[in-house]
Amino acid sequence: MGPFGIALIFIVIAVVVVVACIMLYNGIVQKRNRVDNAWQNIDANLQRRNDLIPNLVETVKGYTSHESSTLQAVTEARAAVSAAQTPQQTMEASDQLSGALRQLFAVAEAYPDLKASANFEELQQQLADTENRIVYARQSYNDCVYIYNNAIQTFPGNLLAGMGNFSAMDGFEASNDARTAPKVKF
Template sequence: MHPGEVLGTVAVLFAIVGLVGYWLSIYNSLVALKNSIMRSWANIDVLLKQRHDELPKLVKTCEGYMQHERAVFDKLSEARGALLKAQTVAQRAEAENLLTRALGQIFAVAEAYPDLKANQGFLQLQSRISELENQIADRREFYNDTVNTFNTRLGQIPDKWVAGWLNYVTAELFHVDQGDRQDVEIKFAMAG
């Protein structure tokens, strides 16, 4: 075999290995990204579970003081029920927003009960739930970042071709409820 032919064969081999390697790198990274979306979604669930475990304690602490605020607790239990039933990302987002609003209402109403506000247990729960709320918000943002990266890659060439071969479709973003985008109206009852 002439050296030129050997070199030509090696060059073609490099080109084939290079193309296959590049295709595999796209394939592997898309699979990893898809798993990363599922992981970041599951990581929100971890915090939701923690918040879920704190809620009965909060209700128990508050109920003794806020006996006339049945409606607030009903909303909270309604939101918890909706969260358990939620199947899709949109339903989950709606139920979570409902729960966040219900919690916000409990904390707002608690302002009118000085005894409750002075309760150490309540203060600890309030701080713990607020902390969890912040962490949940961060992780939702993280989930959306991951989904955004995935969706962007699904629209780009050559990733689009590999994703088509894998039958990958764009993932759903976690949208904030319309009600949460509106400005919060705060009313103060003036004494006297």
């Protein structure tokens, strides 16, 4: 094999390495984009829930005149979700809103006319469906974050992650309140 053959082998090896790096880089970008898309799904479902809350609050107001603190807590928690700037802030505000909604539904138990209202029942069902969507979207987001983080933290992705300015992302974690089992009294 002459000098031309050796040069050809080195060129082929270089091309294979470059193509492999490009494919690895593109794979990491796709994984990061999946994380971003999963976050947008969470955001869309949080917005859906936020859109339902004013109708729910107005419905409850019509039946309960002295439950203003509960309604205020729901309204403030909803505003906190809308004002959140980072995923961590959004997670915390979303957990607060879920707690405020649970409290609102507990208050509704004391008002039979409210519970019997078709409008309230429909809003409650829509919120329950939306909460389920949020749970699914969070799971999907966490899965995407896990796959992305593995891609940038293992060899050879970690080499490209440093050069390509890819950083690890945080997934959703349960709040301390969610980790504590509720006390049930009979």
